Amino acid sequence: MKKQAKGIIALSAVLAAMLGGGFAYMKLNPSETEGHRGGSSSSAPELLATQAAGQGTVLVSDGTEDAVVKSVAVKNSSGELNVIMKSAPDKENNTGATYTLDGYTDLDVNTAMVGTLANNANGMQAQSLVAEGCTDLAKYGLASPSAEVELTYESGTKVKFFIGDTAPSSDITYLMVDDGRKDVYTVNTSTVANYKNSSKDFIEKTILAKPSDEEMPNVESLRIEREDIDYDILIKYDRDKTDAHAGGTSSPHKLVEPTESYLTVEKATDIISGMFGLYASDIRTLHCTEADIAEAGLDKPFCKVTMDCDDGKSHVLLLGKVFADENGGRCAYGMLEGGKVIYIIDESSAKWLTVTPSDICSRIMIASYVWNITELSVNGGGESAEFRIEPKDKDNFPDSPKSEDFNVTNNGKEFDAERYRLFYSFLISANAEEFALDAPVPSGEPEVSVTIKDEQMGRTMKYDFYEDTFMRSLIVIDGKSKYYCTKSYVDTLKENIKRISTGEDYITTW
Numbered sequence: 001m002k003k004q005a006k007g008i009i010a011l012s013a014v015l016a017a018m019l020g021g022g023f024a025y026m027k028l029n030p031s032e033t034e035g036h037r038g039g040s041s042s043s044a045p046e047l048l049a050t051q052a053a054g055q056g057t058v059l060v061s062d063g064t065e066d067a068v069v070k071s072v073a074v075k076n077s078s079g080e081l082n083v084i085m086k087s088a089p090d091k092e093n094n095t096g097a098t099y100t101l102d103g104y105t106d107l108d109v110n111t112a113m114v115g116t117l118a119n120n121a122n123g124m125q126a127q128s129l130v131a132e133g134c135t136d137l138a139k140y141g142l143a144s145p146s147a148e149v150e151l152t153y154e155s156g157t158k159v160k161f162f163i164g165d166t167a168p169s170s171d172i173t174y175l176m177v178d179d180g181r182k183d184v185y186t187v188n189t190s191t192v193a194n195y196k197n198s199s200k201d202f203i204e205k206t207i208l209a210k211p212s213d214e215e216m217p218n219v220e221s222l223r224i225e226r227e228d229i230d231y232d233i234l235i236k237y238d239r240d241k242t243d244a245h246a247g248g249t250s251s252p253h254k255l256v257e258p259t260e261s262y263l264t265v266e267k268a269t270d271i272i273s274g275m276f277g278l279y280a281s282d283i284r285t286l287h288c289t290e291a292d293i294a295e296a297g298l299d300k301p302f303c304k305v306t307m308d309c310d311d312g313k314s315h316v317l318l319l320g321k322v323f324a325d326e327n328g329g330r331c332a333y334g335m336l337e338g339g340k341v342i343y344i345i346d347e348s349s350a351k352w353l354t355v356t357p358s359d360i361c362s363r364i365m366i367a368s369y370v371w372n373i374t375e376l377s378v379n380g381g382g383e384s385a386e387f388r389i390e391p392k393d394k395d396n397f398p399d400s401p402k403s404e405d406f407n408v409t410n411n412g413k414e415f416d417a418e419r420y421r422l423f424y425s426f427l428i429s430a431n432a433e434e435f436a437l438d439a440p441v442p443s444g445e446p447e448v449s450v451t452i453k454d455e456q457m458g459r460t461m462k463y464d465f466y467e468d469t470f471m472r473s474l475i476v477i478d479g480k481s482k483y484y485c486t487k488s489y490v491d492t493l494k495e496n497i498k499r500i501s502t503g504e505d506y507i508t509t510w
Contacts, residue, residue: 054129054185059177060121062157068097069118070154076147078198083117101202107286107340108204116194121151121161126185127172134184140174141165142184147195163192200283207336207343208315210277217309219253219272224352225304231258231437233357235272237310251362258437259482261361268360270351275307275317278350280343284333288342296320296333296342305352322347363431365475365483366463370424371401372456378427380448380465381494385410385501387420410500419500426496426506432483436474439481442466447473448493465490486510 061067072083082102089097099114130140137143141164150160164174164184172186194201211217224233234257253272255261285292293299297320305317316337322330330347347353376387388409391397398405403417410420427450446464453460461478465485468474473490475483492510499506 052128054126054183057126057129057185058123059126059175059185059187060124060151060159060161062153062155062159064155067122068154069122069151071152072099072117072121073150073152074117074147074195075149076196076198078196081117081197081199081202083114086111101199104199104203104286108206108209110202110204113194114202117149118151120191120194121149121159124187124191126175126187128186129183130174130186131184132181134176134182137164137176137182137184140176140184142174142176145176147192149195163195200286203283203286203341205280205283205343207278207280207317207334207345208275216273216276217311217313220308220310221306222253222272222308223306224271224355225306226353227302229356233257233355235263235268255357255361258357259435259480260477261357261432261482262364262367263360264362271355271360273307274351275305275315278317278345280334281329281331281346281349282344283341284344285342287340288335292342293335296335298333298335298342302332303350303353317352319345319350319353322353358435361432363433364428365430365432365477365485366428366450366452366461368428368452368454368457368461370421371406372454373424373452374455375451375453375460376424377451378448378493378497378500379450380446380490380497383494383497383500385497386412387415389417389420422506423496423500426508427493429508430475430485430489430493432475432485433472434484436481436484439468439474439484441476441479441481442474446476447490448497465493 068089070085072081074081074083083099084102086098086100089095097115097118098111099118100109100111101114134140134142142162145162145164147163148160149163150158152158160178162176162178164176166173166189167186171189173189173192174184175187175192176182176184218237219235220237222235226233233255235253236256238252238254251263251265251268253263253268255263284296288296290299298318301318302321303319305319307315307317309315318335318337320333322332325331325344331344332347332350332353333342334345334350335342371389371391374389376389378385390407391401392405392407403421406417408415408417408420444466446466448465450463450465451460452463464476466474466476467487467490468484469487471487472484473487474481475485477483488510492507496506
């Protein structure tokens with residue numbers, strides 16, 4: 001054999017291998033151009049490559065152009081999946097058929113993902129033919145296929161195929177149609193990947209659907225009961241916050257138990273309404289039994305979260321203790337009370353497992369809006385003041401009230417409204433630095449007492465400041481120990497009470 005011919009054959013073999021079972025060839029294409037030097041014709045090698053053998057072959061079809069799959073039966077290592085039509089195609093509205101899983105219609109099935117089991121195979125084309133009349137199916141993972149799939153068309157035609165191993169290139173997978181020929185093809189791996197999934201992969205992992213903004217209900221209350229704390233965390237909707245001049249934080253909710261406190265919006269929102277749209281990282285059990293629930297530790301949950309909404313619905317989330325998964329991630333089992341699915345939830349998503357009141361509470365202790373107050377009295381450092389505040393025009397209360405819109409008296413005498421506002425501005429700068437839930441109320445007289453009557457809230461609140469240590473003071477609100485603050489604030493407050501009537505500038509740092 002001539003060297004040139006041997007080279008052509010070798011190159012053809014290389015190209016065939018590169019094309020994954022296709023073929024390519026080289027031929028000598030003599031030039032028909034005349035007029036070459038010496039009157040002789042010359043020839044030059046020209047490479048002509050075809051597409052891979054079998055590429056574009058339609059493997060699954062009922063032979064009609066508008067074939068509609070009626071059902072799909074899948075068998076794989078995880079069990080069996082039976083896909084049934086949920087709604088027929090609507091040609092007028094140009095919508096296709098939708099599908100669901102038989103036996104799981106009582107759960108929140110991801111119909112879009114289930115639809116791939118019908119749509120991906122219908123009309124599926126081969127990438128290449130790699131073995132015709134194959135006698136060694138094990139070579140391609142088809143002696144014991146990873147999935148067996150049968151499509152039933154509305155026409156009555158049935159087509160079965162087997163899915164084998166993924167090829168070394170990973171983006172193609174071996175497949176054989178059950179037509180007796182034992183021809184092995186390659187197809188796109190992404191096309192057949194879902195046939196290897198279990199039923200869990202086709203169930204929505206959103207534990208509680210999040211309504212649209214227009215339909216989102218108000219959370220009336222949220223209660224957290226947890227094994228590791230000896231009190232409940234109870235948050236309630238605070239209707240006073242709906243008023244434009246309510247003051248305090250902008251959160252419409254308030255901590256009620258274990259103590260009353262205002263909330264920091266950015267920290268509390270996920271705790272209050274985070275159950276809506278809560279997403280699980282995985283699913284542990286579908287159609288769980290009482291034994292499944294007990295095995296997951298949810299018959300006596302570590303944490304129970306109850307969310308009552310103003311649409312009359314109550315949602316209860318049960319969470320187990322945190323554990324490390326096989327990858328070292330921290331997660332917990334969880335389910336909705338009365339539900340049928342046990343989920344696996346990342347600890348970072350299940351914030352109720354670790355939240356404490358101090359995590360979500362505002363440091364603001366006095367939150368009444370200055371012009372909602374009608375009476376304010378302070379006593380400390382041997383001085384006292386009693387303010388009375390009223391709008392100059394009660395019938396035309398401004399949307400953005402200012403000092404000049406109010407009459408203020410101190411101890412019965414006319415007082416500058418702006419100077420009153422500045423004193424109040426200092427008063428509310430007190431920060432509750434930590435809770436003092438178990439601290440006994442001292443028996444002696446407080447260093448400073450402040451009483452505020454908030455007309456909008458319809459409440460009168462009393463704040464007493466007691467010396468606790470050399471560095472901090474105890475704050476008692478309405479007779480109950482609530483917080484600690486730095487003692488330097490209380491010392492400065494006493495000095496500012498003295499300055500109310502002197503005209504001296506108030507001290508604003510401590």
